[in-house]
Amino acid sequence: xxxxxxxxxxxxxxxxxxxxxxxxxxxxxxxxxxxxxxxxxxxxxxxxxxxxxxxxxxxxxxxxxxxxxxxxxxxxxxxxxxxxxxxxxxxxxxxxxxxxxxxxxxxxxxxxxxxxxxxxxxxxxxxxxxxxxxxxxxxxxxxxxxxxxxxxxxxxxxxxxxxxxxxxxxxxxxxxxxxxxxxxxxxxxxxxxxxxxxxxxxxxxxxxxxxxxxxxxxxxxxxxxxxxxxxxxxxxxxxxxxxxxxxxxxxxxxxxxxxxxxxxxxxxxxxxxxxxxxxxxxxxxxxxxxxxxxxxxxxxxxxxxxxxxxxxxxxxxxxxxxxxxxxxxxxxxxxxxxxxxxxxxxxxxxxxxxxxxxxxxxxxxxxxxxxxxxxxxxxxxxxxxxxxxxxxxxxxxxxxxxxxxxxxxxxxxxxxxxxxxxxxxxxxxxxxxxxxxxxxxxxxxxxxxxxxxxxxxxxxxxxxxxxxxxxxxxxxxxx
Numbered sequence: 001x002x003x004x005x006x007x008x009x010x011x012x013x014x015x016x017x018x019x020x021x022x023x024x025x026x027x028x029x030x031x032x033x034x035x036x037x038x039x040x041x042x043x044x045x046x047x048x049x050x051x052x053x054x055x056x057x058x059x060x061x062x063x064x065x066x067x068x069x070x071x072x073x074x075x076x077x078x079x080x081x082x083x084x085x086x087x088x089x090x091x092x093x094x095x096x097x098x099x100x101x102x103x104x105x106x107x108x109x110x111x112x113x114x115x116x117x118x119x120x121x122x123x124x125x126x127x128x129x130x131x132x133x134x135x136x137x138x139x140x141x142x143x144x145x146x147x148x149x150x151x152x153x154x155x156x157x158x159x160x161x162x163x164x165x166x167x168x169x170x171x172x173x174x175x176x177x178x179x180x181x182x183x184x185x186x187x188x189x190x191x192x193x194x195x196x197x198x199x200x201x202x203x204x205x206x207x208x209x210x211x212x213x214x215x216x217x218x219x220x221x222x223x224x225x226x227x228x229x230x231x232x233x234x235x236x237x238x239x240x241x242x243x244x245x246x247x248x249x250x251x252x253x254x255x256x257x258x259x260x261x262x263x264x265x266x267x268x269x270x271x272x273x274x275x276x277x278x279x280x281x282x283x284x285x286x287x288x289x290x291x292x293x294x295x296x297x298x299x300x301x302x303x304x305x306x307x308x309x310x311x312x313x314x315x316x317x318x319x320x321x322x323x324x325x326x327x328x329x330x331x332x333x334x335x336x337x338x339x340x341x342x343x344x345x346x347x348x349x350x351x352x353x354x355x356x357x358x359x360x361x362x363x364x365x366x367x368x369x370x371x372x373x374x375x376x377x378x379x380x381x382x383x384x385x386x387x388x389x390x391x392x393x394x395x396x397x398x399x400x401x402x403x404x405x406x407x408x409x410x411x412x413x414x415x416x417x418x419x420x421x422x423x424x425x426x427x428x429x430x431x432x433x434x435x436x437x438x439x440x441x442x443x444x445x446x447x448x449x450x451x452x453x454x455x456x457x458x459x460x461x462x463x464x465x466x467x468x469x470x471x472x473x474x475x476x477x478x479x
Contacts, residue, residue, distance in 0.1 A: 006455070007032065007258045007267040009245050009282065012040025013441055014433045015273030016228040017069060017448035023235035025452070030267075031237065032260050034244035034278075038229045041404060041434075042441075044222030047397050048308035050349040052338060052356075053220040054399040055304070056441060058082070061215040063442035063470060065449070066224075070217060073227040078219060081212030083343040088322040089116060090330070090386045091157050095322055101201070104180050104471075105159035106146055108198040117153050124151030125194065133191045139410045140187070142180055143172035149193040161323035164333050166439060166472050168300035168405045169362045178412040178438075178469050218344040221441070248272075248282045256428060269428035269455040273448065275299070276406060276435045287429070290422035293415055297435050299403035301368055302360035305379040306338075306397045309353045313391035316340065316353065322386065331367060331378040332357040335386070352394075357383065362407055372398040406435040417466050430454040430462075437465040440472035 004027050008015045011033035022029045031038075043055040059066040061081070070079060087098040101112035110125035117125075128149050136145060142163065143155045160171045167174060177184040186196025217223055229239055240260070247259035251266060258265040272279050276297035284291040320341040324330045338354040339346045345354055357379040360368045367378075376396045383389045416436050423431055430451035437447045450461035 003028065004268040005030075005255075005266070006269045006271065007256070007265055008271045008273055009248070009258070010034075010040075010273035010278075010433070011038040011225075011229070011239060011241070012273060012433070012444070013042055013225055013228075014040075014444040014448040015271070016225050016232065017065075017445040018271045018273055018432060018452050019232045019237055019239070020069065020073070020228050021449055021452045023232055023237045025456075029232065029237040030265060031232065031239040032243040032245055032258070033239065033241045034274075036241050038239060038241065039222060039225035041401065042222045042225050043399065044220040044226070045397070047306050047354060048349075048352055048395040050308060050345060050352055050354050051219050052306060052345065052354055053222050054306065054397065055222060055401070057221055057336065057338070057342075058214045058216050059221060059441040060472070061212050063440075063446070065442040065445040067215055069228065069445055070215075070224055073224075073231040075217055075224065075227055078217050078223075080216050080218055080342065080344060082214060082216065082320060082341050083346070084318070084320050084340055085213070086319040088317065088319055089158070089161060090322045090324045091116060091328055092118075095317060095386060098323070099158070102158070103182060103197050103200055104142075105154065105162045106150070106183060106193065106197050107154070108194055108201055110194075113154065113158065116157055121151060121153030121157070125154065127151075128194050129192050131191075134187070136176070136184065136187045139175050139177040139184075139413065141172055141410050142174050142176040142183070143170070145176055145187060146193065147172075156327040157325045160327070161325045161333065164326065164361055165323060165358075167362070167407060168302045168333075168358075168360060169407050173362075173407070173409050175408045175410045175412045178408045179471070181468060181471055216342050216344075224441075245282060248286065250286055250426065267428075269430075271448075271451045271455065272429070272431045273433050273451070275403070275433065277403075279431060279433070279435075283423070283431075287422050287426060290419045290431075293419045293422070294435075296415065298362070298407045298409070300360070300362035300405045300407060301365075301400070301402045302358055302404055303368055303375055303398055303400045304356055304358055305375050306354065306356040306399070307376070307379070307383075307393040308395045309355075309389075309391050309393050311351050311353050314353045314389060316355070316387055316389065321355070324382075326361065330382050330385075332359055332382045333361060334358045335383060355383075368400065368402075372396075405439060408439075413466070413469065416469075420462060420466055424454070424459070424462075428455055436469075438470035438472045440470065443470035443472055446470055
């Protein structure tokens, strides 16, 4: 690897993580990014003078990849856990405490969901112990399986908002094998789902995992890609923005030819770290079967509405925010009380309260066709109904993430395996990103690291990720 020339296409968190790993191993790296900035779905910004995230705002800390990379690029002292991990769920007309004792909404006992579910819903959970085995085959939709075991109310009132916060998707379409692999494993080995969940909980207790589940960064998680980019440049890597790649072909003499604008680069290896539609376009000439598979990846769009208020005008409930089940018919799907969730926002802006809402799920197009003013209005309407917040915000900001979240339908793991099988036939080529092994920050970084290993001839990490994707958990309340 030392001295070899590698081109990374895409400067989101996956592409930057790949470039960072490459430069540490002595490669000469050029990163080509079509847009005018690095970071992808991680976007730092300001509202009313407060530093905030306009994209992803937390990262799973129980996986090592994201926190370790943040430390490697000098952000160790800025890592901060949430100031509160207490969240709510806005359902059946009230804000109710988020239940504990569940695995992505699936309880070990009916009592764990008391207060969120109706008496009928709780009674339905109890039937799980008497039901015959539900076969899951090679994969199954989370909602379909859990509804068969525990009833639809568990899915509609808890699993949907939790998975919706991760994928902006539909629990009745999302792959259990890819999205909640822990549950898939117990579904394959246990007749009773609740018994399987209790086993997971006992195993976690025995492992005695300590420390926060999630982590943020002072100044916003959006500062992470900027720090990685600085580290890549400091090691001699080149990062070029505004540089869409128009052609990716194998060179007759070996290696790869990459064309961007009027510039032609020759590389020993290439890592494609862009969303599925762009990856399909780049791979169509040399890996048409992989491109065809990538063409089938669907995406959900969403919008984040950030609002800043005078503290004297607000009296929010305690906690980090709340989730909203689609079944309740509200427009917003979640709200994060950013000033309460992240201590550094409150410390830096004592007279200000910042919160945000998220709008849009897979298949919902009408709401996202509304203009920014309308999205702010519906957010304020739902916030007032949920919390009583009627004040006028000092400033608002709407960020739209069009086709921002890849969907993981039943059979996703097999599709990823086929894509990687086709790509592996071409020496010096690898892919990584959110459409493969998990949508969270640690998953994208793990995917990037596996891609770097692959172009060096080591397929161990790729095989492990393809078989066991990284579960992307919901970060409390919010997006």
